[in-house]
Amino acid sequence: MIDFSKVRGFNYQPSYGTSSFENWMYFRPEIVELELRRGRFYFPKMNTIRVWLDMKAWTRDKKRFRDNFEFELKIADALDLKVVPVLLNRWHADPMDNGGEYIDNFYPGASHCNQPYLLEQYVDEIVGTHKNDERILAWDICNEPFSYTVPSSTIPDIEEAEYQWLASVYHQIHEIGAAAPAGISLRPDDGRPGIERVVPISDVLMIHPYYWPAVDNEQDRAEFEDFLDMYCDVSQKSKKPLLATETIWGSMDINWRINNIKYTMTELSKRNIGIIAHALHYSKVPDLHDPEDGPVGWKEPMDYSNPHMRMAPYPGNMCFIKKDGTLREGHGIFNDY
Numbered sequence: 001m002i003d004f005s006k007v008r009g010f011n012y013q014p015s016y017g018t019s020s021f022e023n024w025m026y027f028r029p030e031i032v033e034l035e036l037r038r039g040r041f042y043f044p045k046m047n048t049i050r051v052w053l054d055m056k057a058w059t060r061d062k063k064r065f066r067d068n069f070e071f072e073l074k075i076a077d078a079l080d081l082k083v084v085p086v087l088l089n090r091w092h093a094d095p096m097d098n099g100g101e102y103i104d105n106f107y108p109g110a111s112h113c114n115q116p117y118l119l120e121q122y123v124d125e126i127v128g129t130h131k132n133d134e135r136i137l138a139w140d141i142c143n144e145p146f147s148y149t150v151p152s153s154t155i156p157d158i159e160e161a162e163y164q165w166l167a168s169v170y171h172q173i174h175e176i177g178a179a180a181p182a183g184i185s186l187r188p189d190d191g192r193p194g195i196e197r198v199v200p201i202s203d204v205l206m207i208h209p210y211y212w213p214a215v216d217n218e219q220d221r222a223e224f225e226d227f228l229d230m231y232c233d234v235s236q237k238s239k240k241p242l243l244a245t246e247t248i249w250g251s252m253d254i255n256w257r258i259n260n261i262k263y264t265m266t267e268l269s270k271r272n273i274g275i276i277a278h279a280l281h282y283s284k285v286p287d288l289h290d291p292e293d294g295p296v297g298w299k300e301p302m303d304y305s306n307p308h309m310r311m312a313p314y315p316g317n318m319c320f321i322k323k324d325g326t327l328r329e330g331h332g333i334f335n336d337y
Contacts, residue, residue: 002137002181004204004241007274008337009048009081010039010320011246013283018294019099020089020285024057027068033075035281035321040079042320042327043334048137049076050084050245050276054099055122066125073135082137084245084276086185087123087169090162091144095295096286100143106165107158116168123172131178138204139182140245141169146190163197170201185245192230199238207231208246209273211264216256225267232271244268246278250287250318252296258330265337277334282323287315290323
């Protein structure tokens with residue numbers, strides 16, 4: 001059985017594209033290898049990367065996509081890194097978006113984008129080709145599904161359609177006989193009801209525990225620690241391991257960011273939760289770059305008057321390694337955990 005508590009790694013998006021679609025359509029293996037080697041140099045205990053695949057890039061050129069994915073797996077393996085591939089993405093935001101899937105893709109009859117046979121073929125080709133691949137640590141079915149801006153209770157038909165869409169992939173992975181476990185990476189807003197709902201369609205519980213108050217304070221720390229304890233309780237009762245597939249909120253304030261790394265990793269480590277931080281390297285994808293490469297964050301101007309304002313300060317640049325290949329100030333603290 002995999003000991004997920006030992007996972008120490010990063011999400012990785014290459015530096016050359018603005019979305020996962022671009023990163024796979026214009027795949028540059030020499031850049032991927034360079035940036036992952038930088039990761040191993042700065043973080044010797046790093047053992048895992050989470051990489052975001054893109055079904056639309058696969059649709060454009062299936063053979064090329066499969067070949068590129070295999071190339072990235074070989075690079076990771078040569079660096080002793082296990083891989084958590086993300087099959088689908090449901091996180092979206094303006095003014096920048098990473099692409100992926102939208103409601104049209106899973107809601108029956110919504111549009112011509114709803115083509116279940118394409119999803120089935122995609123999963124069969126990607127997971128089926130690698131069903132016994134020891135380089136795969138786990139399959140992440142979807143990044144942050146149920147990402148609505150209204151209460152899910154107000155759109156129950158959409159929520160149910162999304163759940164069934166995810167469940168179909170989970171069952172297909174098991175029918176394929178994949179050796180690696182599968183999970184679904186939930187955003188923190190989903191709380192206990194969210195994580196409990198996906199327990200039946202998860203082998204490993206994938207969470208995104210972000211601590212993000214505008215001003216660090218005891219009240220928000222206590223709430224965050226209760227939040228982590230809730231996840232541990234669900235894990236214990238379901239007998240399914242936890243893995244933080246994204247964590248450590250960002251900031252343009254370097255001191256805030258460094259303190260957040262220390263605090264978040266301390267709390268996760270003491271609960272034996274595996275850590276895949278967001279994110280390894282500077283990239284043009286959302287939240288991993290400076291203003292010179294596109295909008296940073298999604299709220300302007302920011303209001304810092306309320307210390308408990310949710311999702312503030314906005315994530316800014318969440319990378320650990322800068323555009324020039326050097327390590328960001330203080331970010332080596334990751335190695336202490």
